[in-house]
Amino acid sequence: MASFARKIKRKRFVADRKQFMKHFKKSMKKFKAQVKCSSCGRPPNQGENIDEWHIDQESDNINLVCPECIQLKNSGLEVEDV
Numbered sequence: 497m498a499s500f501a502r503k504i505k506r507k508r509f510v511a512d513r514k515q516f517m518k519h520f521k522k523s524m525k526k527f528k529a530q531v532k533c534s535s536c537g538r539p540p541n542q543g544e545n546i547d548e549w550h551i552d553q554e555s556d557n558i559n560l561v562c563p564e565c566i567q568l569k570n571s572g573l574e575v576e577d578v
């Protein structure tokens with residue numbers, strides 16, 4: 497009997513874990529989707545060092561700007577909306 501109860505408990509634990517991982521992966525995906533240039537809208541390339549991106553902070557919002565757009569900004573050119 498005891499082992500049966502343990503089995504149920506374990507099953508529930510695994511289910512919880514699965515649920516958690518599902519949620520976790522979803523949140524990570526969402527977070528990654530938010531990482532994109534606020535100027536041209538492109539996400540970082542795979543393996544691109546996001547440290548080179550410029551961080552613009554406006555009140556609660558943190559906007560990331562890719563190096564290309566910073567260059568464009570610095571050269572005084574308007575960035576086209578995508």
Ligand SMILES: [Zn+2]
Pocket residue numbers: 533534535536537538561562563564565
């Ligand atoms: Zn950009």
